Amino acid sequence: MKFRWRRVASAAVGSLLVGLLSVLPASPAAAATGQITGLAGKCIDVAGGSSTNGTAVQLYDCNGSAAQQWNVGSDGTIRALGKCLDVSNNSTADGALIHLWDCVGGANQQWTVSAARDIVNPAANKCLDVVGNNSANATRLQIWTCTGAANQKWTAPSGGTTPTPTGFVVTEAQFNQMFPSRNSFYTYSGLVAALSAYPAFANTGSDTVKKQEAAAFLANVNHETGGLYYIVEQNTANYPNYCDWGQSYGCPAGQSAYYGRGPIQLSWNFNYKAAGDALGIDLLGNPWLVQNDAAVAWKTGLWYWNTQNGPGTMTPHNAMVNGAGFGQTIRSINGSLECDGRNPAQVQSRVDAYNRFTGILGVTPGANLYC
Known part of the structure; x- marks a missing residue:
């Protein structure tokens, strides 16, 4: 499958203390x-x-x-x-x-x-x-x-307890059903590990809204990666184009190092810089982490989803939790190339995946599916 890769707008991102590694409290919950x-x-x-x-x-x-x-x-x-x-x-x-x-x-x-x-x-x-x-x-x-x-496999006998489930509204079985041909790189455990970076994701509002947001994110990811199959951008001829030397920090990893990677296909040096600063990871100096570490890859997708408007007027997260609808997530991710009649087939592909995924999760898709 051939994808058309976009330049997404750079945005100032506040400093976030995120990640799995934090000093544990003396008395854990x-x-x-x-x-x-x-x-x-x-x-x-x-x-x-x-x-x-x-x-x-x-x-x-x-x-x-x-x-x-x-x-x-x-x-x-x-x-x-x-x-x-x-x-x-x-x-x-x-x-x-x-x-x-x-x-x-x-x-x-x-x-x-x-x-x-x-x-x-x-x-x-x-x-x-x-x-x-x-x-x-x-x-x-x-x-x-x-x-x-x-x-x-680990279970508990009567009177005992097992470790709590992940808390994510999508189970591993549902994830596998959504992506039957996924690349082994895109692990469910990697996604679950990344959730700590943005705890509001798929965890805001009613159970229906939580599941709708998870389905919306995964439907857009499905489109961007060919069903979680592609890890990196397939058109290698584009690779040298994603370095903006006008940025004061330049392209320390090299002219051709900032091509699309991961579930939302993070690209351009300024987006690697912004995502890395937000996540506390040196992605500007080591962009290859996004294609080598599943949790990092998922975190970059969640970074964009939760903090970036792209060509839209709101983040995809806000679109789903505030009732704007799935169509606005498409606009925020690739609206300048797909919305307002520019490429209705691509929009339909995203909507079809969203409808399929909400069906797997047992919720209605809601209104405003198109952009």
């Missing part, structure tokens, strides 16, 4: 406490009931001890014996072992739970996994590429 069971009905267990840093986390027969009582906090941590479930050595590699460690706020101590019952470390984009698919007592836990296998 509790969401749930209890045993977490997995393979062969056995429990996640701290070896020997020890709270010493580096103590192995393992699979073991459920016994109700304190070593198997896990507090799943709203801050993204999973704790037992006053310490955090931690990926050893801050590793993101397959096979990195899990142990107990002082809670320090690192990305290796952040976890999310998918609708499919995977416990995911977003920084590594990998799942909590029982080594070797072995259900023997004392088998270690690790992170591993998510496969959907039984040794990566």
Whole structure:
């Protein structure tokens, strides 16, 4: 599929303190406490009931001890014996072992739970996994590429609790239904990890409005990337054109480094600069992060959605939560090329995806679908 890439307006963006990495409070907000069971009905267990840093986390027969009582906090941590479930050595590699460690706020101590019952470390984009698919007592836990296998599924017995779901109005199963042929780069866990940057997204207004906004964002993303298939702009001849040397900071990554990337196809040096400043990431110096890190890619899409008017008069976020309708999100993203009869086929493509996605989420699409 050939896309036409646009120059979007640069806008001053206020300084935001965002991201998953923040110093954890001394007393995390509790969401749930209890045993977490997995393979062969056995429990996640701290070896020997020890709270010493580096103590192995393992699979073991459920016994109700304190070593198997896990507090799943709203801050993204999973704790037992006053310490955090931690990926050893801050590793993101397959096979990195899990142990107990002082809670320090690192990305290796952040976890999310998918609708499919995977416990995911977003920084590594990998799942909590029982080594070797072995259900023997004392088998270690690790992170591993998510496969959907039984040794990566976690549930709670009666009287216990599981980690809370992500809170996102789109489940992983619905996401997969929306994008059956998506590129593996565009992970659901990466999207969920990015949500912390803009907590108002798909979290404002009624449940219907929340789902309509999520569907609207994903419908536009669907159009921009060919169904979450393309990560980077396909017309490489355009690459040298996205450097505006009139900006005081120039193009430190090179003349041809600022081509379209990610779910909204971020392009131009000034947009990389503005997005990076807002997100606290050096995207001007390292624009390749947008095509190499799924959470960063999703964050740039959410940055545009929540903060930029583009050729429209409002942000796409405001269009959805204030009742202006899906058509205004199209105007804010690519209105100068598509709206007011300029390219009705492209508009229809976006509307069709939005109608399909709201159907998957079980809500009406609302009014004002066209621009």
